[in-house]
Amino acid sequence: MLELKSGVIQCVEPEPPLPPFVTRFQLVLAEERLSRLLGALDVPGLRIQPTVVTLPGGQGEVHSHCRIRVGQYFTLDQSRDLNLDGDRLLTLNDEYLFVTTSLRSKLEQAGFEYLKFSNGLSEFGANAT
Numbered sequence: 001m002l003e004l005k006s007g008v009i010q011c012v013e014p015e016p017p018l019p020p021f022v023t024r025f026q027l028v029l030a031e032e033r034l035s036r037l038l039g040a041l042d043v044p045g046l047r048i049q050p051t052v053v054t055l056p057g058g059q060g061e062v063h064s065h066c067r068i069r070v071g072q073y074f075t076l077d078q079s080r081d082l083n084l085d086g087d088r089l090l091t092l093n094d095e096y097l098f099v100t101t102s103l104r105s106k107l108e109q110a111g112f113e114y115l116k117f118s119n120g121l122s123e124f125g126a127n128a129t
Helices: 032-040 076-081 101-109
Strands: 021-024 027-031 046-050 065-070 072-074 089-092 096-099
Touching (some): 027 032, 032 046, 032 065, 065 089
Antiparallel strands (some): 027 065, 046 065
């Protein structure tokens, strides 16, 4: 997927139907129900924007997702100094997403079965399995 100057997200490779949650480098797309919940929770630094996704080969457009812009960016060397109070969504190097314990609990209770969580940075580096 790549973002055009117009703000439209274009699928560049054939994919199955657009999944409810998509993360790529500098890109987070979420289906409307998740986007609405995140907006209602007033997560600090989060901006939610309606978007259009064009499918390859003239297969049409998808209007069921929103672009999630995450305002809390960090690098590994900053990980010990993060404010993790309340509901927060953070991005590591504009690629990996993290949520605070509070937000994780709310997302799990809301029934977003497609979201998978691990504990902290346990899936990275030497800890990855």
